[in-house]
Amino acid sequence: xxxxxxxxIDVLSLGGAYxxxxxxxxxxxxILKLVNFAYGELIMVAGYTxxxxxxxxxxxxxxxxxxxxxxxxxxxxxxxVAFRPVRAKSVTAVLITSFAFSxxxxxxxxxxxxxxxxxxxxxxxxxxxxxxxxxxTPVRNLITIAAAVVLLGVFAFLMRRTVLGIAMRxxxxxxxxxxxxxxxxxxxxxxxxxxxxxxxxxxxILWIGRIGTVVPGIGxxxxxxxxxxxxxxxxxxxxxxxxxGFLLAFIDTTLNYTLSQELLKFRDAFTFSLVILILLxxxxxxxxxxxxxxxx
Amino acid sequence: xxxxxxxxxxxxxxxxxxxAGVEALGIRVFxxxxxxxxxxxxxxxxxxxxxxxxxxxxxxxxxxxxxGAYTSAVLTIPAQMKGMALPDLYGVLQGxxxxxxxxxxxxxxxxxAVAAVLSYPLMRLSDAAAVxxxxxxxxxxxxxxxxxxxxxxxxxxxxxxxxxxxxxxxxxxxxxxxxxxxAFKESRTGRLLRASxxxxxxxxxxxxxxxxxxxxxxxxxxxxxxIGGALWGHFITSxxxxxxxxxxxxxxxxxxxxxxxxxxxxxxxxTFLVTGAFESLRAIEGALNSARIFREQVIGVTEVxxxxxxxxxxxFRPGGLFPTREIGALLARKFTKRKHAS
Numbered sequence: 001x002x003x004x005x006x007x008x009i010d011v012l013s014l015g016g017a018y019x020x021x022x023x024x025x026x027x028x029x030x031i032l033k034l035v036n037f038a039y040g041e042l043i044m045v046a047g048y049t050x051x052x053x054x055x056x057x058x059x060x061x062x063x064x065x066x067x068x069x070x071x072x073x074x075x076x077x078x079x080x081v082a083f084r085p086v087r088a089k090s091v092t093a094v095l096i097t098s099f100a101f102s103x104x105x106x107x108x109x110x111x112x113x114x115x116x117x118x119x120x121x122x123x124x125x126x127x128x129x130x131x132x133x134x135x136x137t138p139v140r141n142l143i144t145i146a147a148a149v150v151l152l153g154v155f156a157f158l159m160r161r162t163v164l165g166i167a168m169r170x171x172x173x174x175x176x177x178x179x180x181x182x183x184x185x186x187x188x189x190x191x192x193x194x195x196x197x198x199x200x201x202x203x204x205i206l207w208i209g210r211i212g213t214v215v216p217g218i219g220x221x222x223x224x225x226x227x228x229x230x231x232x233x234x235x236x237x238x239x240x241x242x243x244x245g246f247l248l249a250f251i252d253t254t255l256n257y258t259l260s261q262e263l264l265k266f267r268d269a270f271t272f273s274l275v276i277l278i279l280l281x282x283x284x285x286x287x288x289x290x291x292x293x294x295x296x
Numbered sequence: 297x298x299x300x301x302x303x304x305x306x307x308x309x310x311x312x313x314x315x316a317g318v319e320a321l322g323i324r325v326f327x328x329x330x331x332x333x334x335x336x337x338x339x340x341x342x343x344x345x346x347x348x349x350x351x352x353x354x355x356x357x358x359x360x361x362x363x364g365a366y367t368s369a370v371l372t373i374p375a376q377m378k379g380m381a382l383p384d385l386y387g388v389l390q391g392x393x394x395x396x397x398x399x400x401x402x403x404x405x406x407x408x409a410v411a412a413v414l415s416y417p418l419m420r421l422s423d424a425a426a427v428x429x430x431x432x433x434x435x436x437x438x439x440x441x442x443x444x445x446x447x448x449x450x451x452x453x454x455x456x457x458x459x460x461x462x463x464x465x466x467x468x469x470x471x472x473x474x475x476x477x478x479a480f481k482e483s484r485t486g487r488l489l490r491a492s493x494x495x496x497x498x499x500x501x502x503x504x505x506x507x508x509x510x511x512x513x514x515x516x517x518x519x520x521x522x523i524g525g526a527l528w529g530h531f532i533t534s535x536x537x538x539x540x541x542x543x544x545x546x547x548x549x550x551x552x553x554x555x556x557x558x559x560x561x562x563x564x565x566x567t568f569l570v571t572g573a574f575e576s577l578r579a580i581e582g583a584l585n586s587a588r589i590f591r592e593q594v595i596g597v598t599e600v601x602x603x604x605x606x607x608x609x610x611x612f613r614p615g616g617l618f619p620t621r622e623i624g625a626l627l628a629r630k631f632t633k634r635k636h637a638s
Contacts, residue, residue, distance in 0.1 A: 035424045085611040091423055092353050093614045096553050097607050103546050104603035107596030115595065220542070224435060227428045235425060265443040272432040279429060280417040 002134045009132075010253045011246070013141035016148025017203055019245030021222050022229035023155065024199035026241040029230065030172040031192050032087070034094045038078050038102040039226060040219025042197050043204035045105070046071040047120060047214030048113060050205065054121040063121060068201030074105075075197025076190055083189075102219075109216040117213035126209045144206050151202065152242065155195075159238065164191060172236070228275050234285030243286060300478045302624030307564045308471045311337070314568075315467045327463055333571045334466035335528045337564060340551045341473040342520030344563040346513045347552065348477075349486050351493030352422070354514070355545055356415075356430045357521050359437030360407040362540030364522025365529035366441065366448050368403035369457045372396045372530070377456040384446045396460030400526040407522025412515045419510040422496065434545065441537035453536045461531035469527060473520055477560045478622075485512050543599070547574070550602050554609050556616025561623040566616065573605070574598055 028036050049067040082101040086093045126140045159165035170178040171188045179185050233244025255267050318330040343357045371394045373381055418429050442451045480486045492499035492506045555566020577598040584594045
């Protein structure tokens with residue numbers, strides 16, 4: 001029983017973070033059919049903002065809000081620099097511009113801040129533990145679960161009930177048709193990048209809360225996680241991204257508990273081999289999204 | 297193939313000119329840079345074989361470079377060195393010590409074999425899913441290289457690899473790679489693959505077995521990457537798994553994209569331009585650091601500039617400098633046009 005609860009909390013907290021990461025990536029992919037390689041750098045930006053405002057003496061929540069805001073701004077900026085100029089050109093061109101932009105941001109952090117890890121301010125709650133029914137768990141895991149539940153709920157409401165959400169879903173299904181019916185294309189795309197930045201910012205703070213420091217390469221792992229989760233779940237479906245995130249967390253946690261110390265080092269290799277197997281079985285991912293229309 | 301004779305002559309001439317120039321000058325730094333350029337050229341051409349013909353971006357390429365480098369290293373490190381360099385090596389491999397030239401070819405073959413097994417299922421995917429899984433493949437290869445301590449010495453540096461690559465050898469392999477890339481482009485497989493690149497549905501409807509053709513191109517590309525990696529290993533003589541990861545991927549991809557992924561000419565010109573720019577920037581960076589103008593070490597300028605150049609090229613010339621035609625065809629056209637005009 002205790003073990004089951006421990007396992008459940010581990011899967012849910014890791015899965016919540018993974019699902020939010022995947023959602024931030026897939027919201028842009030759904031509309032533009034373009035993978036944003038610079039997504040991990042949004043997390044890096046949130047981390048460094050937190051580090052830079054660390055000495056200001058503001059309440060932590062204000063600092064966190066500033067960090068999330070910076071991630072949103074960087075998200076929109078990504079659209080203007082790496083996507084808008086080449087949007088109408090080949091898929092490969094856009095993939096490479098976003099990869100180049102990601103390298104640009106990482107190396108700018110190397111150049112202007114430091115290659116060494118920097119401490120970020122965190123509230124005391126992030127390092128405390130609580131005991132639930134005999135299971136000792138860090139409070140940050142519970143915070144992550146709560147944040148995931150709230151954000152996924154708000155996000156579902158936004159996509160289903162608001163004009164913006166409906167317009168975004170319309171644009172994701174058939175971009176040209178949506179444009180003809182009066183959906184402003186650039187505004188929708190910028191909103192998608194803003195939401196992507198919002199999710200990346202929040203998940204970034206939760207992610208950095210696990211480690212306590214930020215380095216230029218901090219975004220690589222979340223980016224990879226988001227990639228794999230969306231590929232498993234189905235590249236075009238928002239629900240699929242969430243499912244993929246939780247599934248990936250389940251696989252990772254199970255491997256954590258079952259693999260021997262010697263094999264645990266190879267965990268990533270096992271996880272990704274499993275992903276390749278899933279893709280063999282269902283190349284489209286687990287959940288199929290709406291049929292795709294043309295890009296731009 | 298005969299229509300590419302002029303292209304081969306020009307591109308091979310460029311490489312030979314470089315070798316002759318460097319040998320005449322006799323400056324060691326230039327020799328090192330030119331050898332590095334030739335090895336990069338092999339890697340870029342390998343990537344061009346897959347990306348240029350299939351139109352799919354592959355991130356896994358540098359992983360196969362690593363496979364080639366480690367294979368060749370394990371087969372050539374002298375027996376008495378192995379006790380220190382690779383203390384946990386399997387008994388069978390401990391006694392083996394081949395000539396580096398044979399080991400380089402075996403490195404390519406092993407990389408091709410690994411690619412053949414791993415990539416067959418992946419070739420069914422297109423567009424973004426294909427790119428993401430190739431990225432995952434790079435991570436898998438990197439994880440294995442970092443953790444398989446018995447063969448790779450783990451994340452630590454592997455040393456004691458005999459030095460075998462010099463400028464003439466690297467240049468000869470680069471010229472061979474140019475010929476191979478052009479030959480593949482003109483082969484039946486290459487032509488059908490480009491048909492599928494331009495219109496996947498139409499090519500499939502005409503009976504092109506797309507995933508199988510992509511697989512062939514991928515295996516050939518991995519072979520070339522493995523050779524390139526092994527050459528690099530025997531040039532640098534000590535390396536760690538981090539040499540075969542995102543930074544190297546970015547540089548090789550940048551060379552190909554700036555030159556133009558669809559043409560062999562683009563791959564060659566891109567390699568020359570980017571290497572030139574990179575080495576000058578690195579020299580500036582080194583000068584700044586040794587002059588201690590800034591309080592902390594200056595690092596990352598080269599990558600920032602390369603990233604900006606890539607974005608600019610893709611905005612203004614999305615196909616790269618040589619988007620569709622090889623240089624031979626371009627010159628021949630110019631010549632015939634002028635004749636018609638007069």
